[in-house]
Amino acid sequence: DTEVTQTPKHLVMGMTNKKSLKCEQHMGHRAMYWYKQKAKKPPELMFVYSYEKLSINESVPSRFSPECPNSSLLNLHLHALQPEDSALYLCASSQTGEGYGYTFGSGTRLTVV
Amino acid sequence: DQQVKQNSPSLSVQEGRISILNCDYTNSMFDYFLWYKKYPAEGPTFLISISSIKDKNEDGRFTVFLNKSAKHLSLHIVPSQPGDSAVYFCAASRYGGSQGNLIFGKGTKLSVKP
Numbered sequence: 447d448t449e450v451t452q453t454p455k456h457l458v459m460g461m462t463n464k465k466s467l468k469c470e471q472h473m474g475h476r477a478m479y480w481y482k483q484k485a486k487k488p489p490e491l492m493f494v495y496s497y498e499k500l501s502i503n504e505s506v507p508s509r510f511s512p513e514c515p516n517s518s519l520l521n522l523h524l525h526a527l528q529p530e531d532s533a534l535y536l537c538a539s540s541q542t543g544e545g546y547g548y549t550f551g552s553g554t555r556l557t558v559v
Numbered sequence: 560d561q562q563v564k565q566n567s568p569s570l571s572v573q574e575g576r577i578s579i580l581n582c583d584y585t586n587s588m589f590d591y592f593l594w595y596k597k598y599p600a601e602g603p604t605f606l607i608s609i610s611s612i613k614d615k616n617e618d619g620r621f622t623v624f625l626n627k628s629a630k631h632l633s634l635h636i637v638p639s640q641p642g643d644s645a646v647y648f649c650a651a652s653r654y655g656g657s658q659g660n661l662i663f664g665k666g667t668k669l670s671v672k673p
Contacts, residue, residue, distance in 0.1 A: 488663030
């Protein structure tokens with residue numbers, strides 16, 4: 447298995463809703479990431495998990511809450527989002543250490559109404 | 560301030576010819592560079608990478624060249640195929656990419672015409 451699987455592919459949520467994005471990989475990668483990509487913009491890093499511990503939080507608002515239950519799963523819990531949070535949310539994974547490419551999932555297209 | 564720049568938003572090339580995608584960076588601390596390809600509605604797909612200790616890395620039809628003094632890298636695709644049509648992102652990182660913070664350029668949309 448050489449893929450990163452993200453669910454759901456599309457999500458529409460109201461500003462008062464609570465939802466979660468899920469990411470799964472079975473490549474044995476011990477580093478996992480959340481990126482956010484707005485239209486016609488490059489992906490921007492949100493969070494990094496290394497060995498199931500949060501190692502980088504790029505000053506992301508608390509309405510985004512990451513969780514790494516085990517080495518294969520990464521969640522992003524969403525609460526009280528704003529319409530400007532609408533974007534493509536990408537999960538990626540990699541081996542730890544230097545010189546490894548990242549494998550990205552197909553993303554979740556999130557629309558906040 | 561953009562640390563990774565792809566100044567050409569789009570590039571059109573004839574099938575069979577060479578495609579050259581360019582990328583410039585400003586942070587001299589970057590030591591690891593990657594190219595990704597992205598189709599609509601899909602996540603970026605890793606293509607090729609290069610460490611700052613090298614000036615060239617080749618993988619099949621794809622070659623990446625790094626000019627550290629000019630802070631410039633380029634991706635060559637030879638020969639170009641219609642299936643190569645996609646958005647190509649250049650990305651850079653410190654510590655060999657081990658810290659997770661890939662900085663992406665804005666992308667170049669490549670169109671390969673039959």
